[in-house]
Amino acid sequence: MSAIAGAVIQAHALGKVYAAGSEAEVVALRGVDLSIARGEFVAIMGPSGSGKSTLMNLLGGLDTPTSGSYHCDGVDVASLDPQALARLRLDKIGFVFQGFNLLPRMDALENVAMPMAYAGVHRHERQQRARDALAAVGLADRGHHRPSELSGGQQQRVAIARALINRPPIVLADEPTGALDSKTGEEILSLFKQLRDDGHTVVIITHDAGVAAHCDRAWVMHDGDLHPAGATE
């Protein structure tokens, strides 16, 4: 394990309560401790409703915890306002979704280049970097295809290229193979391994133990608690 620069994701007693204080409060996370080193490829498993999506939203800076602390690549996330959270997502996090979430009216290159506009990258550099990123996921010749003209696996590759385009240290993938057949899923997973080898920290949220088997480490989320895989079952 290559934990050279220490933990890039460092959560301590992380808690999330929805509608806190009201009668109908829902505890989604009950004090989760999690430490992921730079360059690790890890999985967080769990059935739906277990709180794993909540955890991913917190790790990805889409949401803030109601208790505990979370340091993302050295940044204390709990203290951030929406504007600063957006900056964190821009600089530190690349998201990959189950449903790809490509913008249908843009071609593959435009989809990949889109996040760079928010980072203030110059137009010419954007085009160059988007081409390079598409080539890196093996889609050099698909740049001008719309998502509807691409297969599911190709679309997910575009999405991965997009997630990496601002060179974030962390890639968060929510069921990245969930919408793909098993062969294509394997291809996507090997792409993630390649990312790990390139020094990215990859966190995959999945309910599929087969996917988790590819990872360096795995946790299981259950009812708001996080356990190392194998410890509870």
Next chain:
Amino acid sequence: MNLLEVIRTAVFALRGNWMRSALTSLGVIIGIAAVIVMVSVGQGTQAEIDKLVSGLGSNRLDISGGGGFGGGARGAAGSRYTLSDGDASAIRNEIPEVQYVAASMRGGTQVVYAENNWSTQWQGVQPDWFAINEWTIDNGAGFDPHDYSSAAKSVILGETVRRELFGDEDAIGQTVRLGRVPFTVVGTLQSKGQGGFGQDQDDLVVVPLETARRRLSGATALPAGAVQQITLGVARAEDLDYVQGEVEALLRQRHRIQAGEDDDFNVRNIAQVVATRTQTTRLMSLLLGAVAGISLIVGGIGIMNIMLVSVTERIREIGLRLAVGASPEDIRRQFLAEALLISLIGGLIGIALGIVGALLVGRFGSLPVALNAKVVALAAGFSIATGLFFGYYPARKASMLDPIEALRQQ
């Protein structure tokens, strides 16, 4: 995201639904075009009235003799010689706010030069008459003080009379006959053209008051110093009402009119008449503007409506953009830019249509139209304001979306 990028993204988004964007801007197009046409017509009417006012003079009073009873019938204004030189002098001496005073008489005559003749009006005037009526002499020396005091047979010709009698010939120094009396032409008046009521203002000849009284009035038994009219001008228009009161009081005193008796003179304040008309026009302009403004508001509501629909439709896109690092500020700017772009493009087309419309109304309608840059700038400002005002709420709504909720939308 820099401004250029924001605009580019907005253009991209609008093109994706161009029919809808076009229909939405149609509301603004109609609104802005209506504003331009309406305001142009309003201003045109206003300008017409202003021209009328300045032609009449907004700081003058016209006093005519008359009124009073003669054999049981009330005489028309000016029908009796109740005013005199003395009244004019008294006004000049006792009311310091009065800048100019001129007593005058007028009548009709035939002017003859060689084989040409022309029927016209004569005016017998005192020196201030020229200033009050804003006449300038463009040729010749005009009257000198001696002309006034000695009832000299000198005449100044209006442009129409000069043209009819002399054509291209030089009139100065020539002798013309007014009726049977020979006069020397000592000047010509600069042309004023048509008056506010469409009459030819240049169709007149001017002689000194004393000359008119003796040679032209034809009246044999005039009271000494009698005149038909006294015209006065004040330096400051706001003194006019005060001066009118003073003049009335002074003349009642001089004419020994007891309390409760009718005046034997009339003081006309033309500015008052015109002011009433101006007010009516202003009200009409306001009404037209309000109608146009309402159509612009309707257009703006159209923008807001479509932007709200757009936010709902693109909630997933918004969620994704937020997830990849767009800040709420970025999202707000993007939707605001879209609304602004719709209203701005609508505004530009509306301005073009409005200008064409105003020109058409000016040419084929019977309404006066004053199209100026201010109206166009105003319309452009309105279109921007519409976009900002009606785009703000949807944009704010988009920016406040929770990215998690937005991404969860199908």
